[in-house]
Amino acid sequence: MAVLQHIGWGKGYSPEIPARAIFFLSALFCSSIVVLILGFMVLTGLPLIEHGQWVNILTGDWNPARQSYGIWPMVLGTLWISFTAMAISFPLSLGCASFISILANHRTAAILKGCVGIMTGVPTIIYAFAGVFFMVPFIRTIGETGSGMCILTASLVVAILISPTMILFFMASFDNVPSALFDAVAALGGSKVQMLVYIVIPACKKGIITGVFLAFGRAVGDTLIALMIAGNAVQRPDSLFDSARTLTSHIALVSAADFASMEFKSIFVCGTVLYMITTVVILIARAMEHNYTGKENSDE
């Protein structure tokens, strides 16, 4: 009943009602899919929990020849690649966004902005393919040993993939800073760089944090780059030059296995773990957003 009232039922007919109903249904559809997918993965993975294999799968090594179906090396691979990619991409993106929004002249800014816009549209496979032919040999030469297919190579390419997300997000929040603040800095004789460091970036914390977490989500979820470049070895990685496999590549590599096999069942554990990582990331982002908004309000 509450739902019906929510969409404007029982308040007399108005042309708004069907429109509201359609939008409400779209929203309901989208959000229910999220819940349904989680439910699907947990339900299909449930037999593993009941048999107490959940812990073994989560913390063990992957060696099907020895009946060991652990995905911990893949969890580590995912975390290594996404954190390294963030570490490379965040300073680059912040610098790029600052330059375009604040420091560059109008024409340069327009050209750069266009380039970043195009970058968002480039399919992942293109980055991955270019990575195989340019980055892999390059890193192999630098690393001196190893195949060049490693965490570092994949992270560099993922960093390129996720940077437009951050740049566009940062720029959007930079552009929202009231121009009165700019005038004030100029009146005090401050340079553009001072304005950027002391006014714009602190004022945009919220936008920056949201951009960072969205980009992190993309890095965790990306499949093709890691699949084609990271080497997909099932060892536990402990250096940037180690070959590693992410959860997403693991799903892609194992999904050809038999339905009834343990290999196949482990896919649902992978899926659930990926889901958890993304959920935790989003929750942290929300919490931090709240924190900063709270502080800003109390300052006023």
Add this chain to the structure above:
Amino acid sequence: MVKNFMIKKFVLPVTALFMALIMVTLVQANDLEQFKGKAGDLRIAGGTAHIPVVKEAAKRIMTLNPDIRITIAGGGSGAGIKQVGEGLIHIGNSGRKASDGEISTHGLALYRWAIDGVAVVVNPLNTVTALTRGQLVDIFSGKTTNWKELGGKAGQINIYTRDQGSGTRDVFWKKAINKGEIVLSANFVVSNGAMKTAVANDPNAIGYMSAGFVDKGLTPVEIDGVTPDDESIKSGKYTIARGLYSNTRGEATGLAKLFVEYLLSDKGQAIVRENGFIPVR
């Protein structure tokens, strides 16, 4: 005058070209005739070694008869068998014989149309071009880690392998390294094509792939004194070999049946040979 010129300059050559085209079509049509007047979709997926042959056959069929649409995907032998068994595709290719369990679960019919070796490959810059089975086992289990130990230039051995669903891996694992262990640090690639790219670009690489895929960018390794080539594979002297299969759920029917028959026809077997595989007929 102008008319005459036109006829000489354009109409005659065009007619000649047309006649030639018809002739070519007639000659080609012998084995393809079955496909005339047919229409529909044919979905093929699975083994990646099969792709060049299947693609060429599909191209010829679709050029003759545009009403037939053939789609070809990879995914590996495991995916091919699984998808055809579930009725998602019409033909599932596999680079290994489907297991008895798979055949009985899905009621598969198997059609073998080529023989293919699984070659151990290294980069052309590598001076090690002959290995014994024992050395191969040691390399893949991680016991031998440097090319220097095998008489080559110093350099860490980079192992490339395929995922569990690969028929090529299955054959290599059983026939080349006696179901031995493959070290956890080995790199995984997703297809025969990806293996070629990886080994051709890495001077310290070792991998294994469909012998039909080996070209100048790679060196096939002599195993126990036998090089994988057409003769040694055909005669059975090179033992790391397998059939290339197309599988259907139940006996092949309709377009799938015609397609398999085409692969087994003289024309089809010629495509098999042109692509570096060994015909079965």
